[in-house]
Amino acid sequence: MTTHSTAWFASWFDSPFYHVLYKDRDYAEAQQFMDNLTQYLNVPEGGEILDLACGKGRHSVYLNRLGYDVTGVDLSANSIAHAKQYENDSLHFKVHDMSKPYPKQFDAVFNLFTSFGYFDHEADNLNTIKAIKANLNPFGFGVIDFMNSEFVIDHLVAEDTKTVDGIDFALKRRYENGYIIKDISFTADGENYNYQERVRGFKLADFEALFEQAGVYLLDVFGDYKLRKFDHKQSERLIMIFK
Structure with missing residues (x-):
């Protein structure tokens, strides 16, 4: 054996x-989150979105269906190979390390579903936020959707x-x-x-320190996929909007 x-x-x-193991994740809830988020951010029609750590591409595919030009990137070659079946003129997938900037700027960069804090090297947490900043155009917004560690x-x-x-x-x-x-x-x-x-069990204060070091500004914090107010004891998610 x-x-x-x-x-x-x-x-x-x-x-x-x-x-x-994770096949029963709630797709309807994820889609509602994408609807709420893109409306809240007022991403322009046909706007370009980078989906960081996109996995097999479910968020990317749905965002593309909403009319956005989407690039999904992930470190997992297997996941990207699977996602490539969905590619079209406005949906592309690439193997990429999110702690390094992608060679393009976007209207929004999304890091969804607790796809942060896994790094072997502590410095890559800060490097990822710096990379997101580098990948935003002057009007763009970054979004990190993390668990509420508390x-x-x-x-x-x-x-x-x-x-x-x-x-x-x-x-x-x-x-x-x-x-x-x-x-x-x-x-x-x-x-x-x-x-x-x-x-890493990052809390809001930890992210605030990283944002300050990276030179980005935290604009809003939400506690769930309906974009309700964040409560550090009650909320299940920690959703941060920054630029």
Whole structure:
């Protein structure tokens, strides 16, 4: 019996099992968020949007359907290979490291669904915000949609099991040294797999410090996908608009 172990996020996001575990994510809620966000930001008709850490491209595809010219980028070659089937004249996907600027400017840069804080090198958190700034045109807005770490830490479920497509995913969660850590263990086709998700438990004050260092201005903070006011104890999301 082979055991696959890794603590490096790229291999987990590149694994087919990542997409199995999270297949029931709420698409309707994600689409409502994109509707609300683009209307709130007043992104111009046919405007250009960069979807940073786009995964398999579901947000990008929907934004493109709304009439925007969308570029989706992700570090995962597997995810980008999957997303490329949706490409058209105004929808493109590329493998790209979001801690480095993309060679173009946009009306909006979106970093959605807690796709931040995974980096092995602490400096890449600041580098990513600097890269977003570099990728915004003079009228553009940056958006980071992160979890509300305070809420998540307060409601952390230490252990549970989730069964999807006949696979029992044993999940263990803890908060340690500033990271929210999830250990994921399961058996599939007679092989044992162990993965780990590690996300920095950034709070609003941490982002404010990074924004100040990067020279960007925080304009608004929302606590959910309906863009309601952020409450550090009650809100599930931390959605920041900056430029």
